[in-house]
Amino acid sequence: MSDICPKCGLPKEICVCEDIAREQQRINIAVDKRRYGKMMTIVDGINPHELDIDTLISNLKTICACGGTIKDGKIELQGDHRIKVKESLEKMGFMVDVL
Ligand SMILES: [Zn+2]
Numbered sequence: 001m002s003d004i005c006p007k008c009g010l011p012k013e014i015c016v017c018e019d020i021a022r023e024q025q026r027i028n029i030a031v032d033k034r035r036y037g038k039m040m041t042i043v044d045g046i047n048p049h050e051l052d053i054d055t056l057i058s059n060l061k062t063i064c065a066c067g068g069t070i071k072d073g074k075i076e077l078q079g080d081h082r083i084k085v086k087e088s089l090e091k092m093g094f095m096v097d098v099l
Helices: 017-024 053-064 082-091
Strands: 026-033 039-044 068-071 074-078 095-098
Touching: 026 082, 039 082, 053 068, 053 074, 053 082, 082 095
Parallel strands: 026 095
Antiparallel strands: 026 039, 039 074, 068 074
């Protein structure tokens, strides 16, 4: 038996709710300068109910080869990774703004 999507009631294989959720989400990427001149890439605008933020941050840490944490629902990556983060989020189907 296949899983049924709780939103639209269709089997998960043909449900597009997750795709729609991704398109509706606008994710902001910003760079923050911290103490001692350290740069942090901040990824904001993620809806934790529609996206697995833990999976996303581990993917981004691998792609950027850096450390990172989740703080107040935002992803913080060590260093300036705006371009890499933007490219990978767009590949996943998100709308991305770089601030
Ligand atoms: Zn659905």
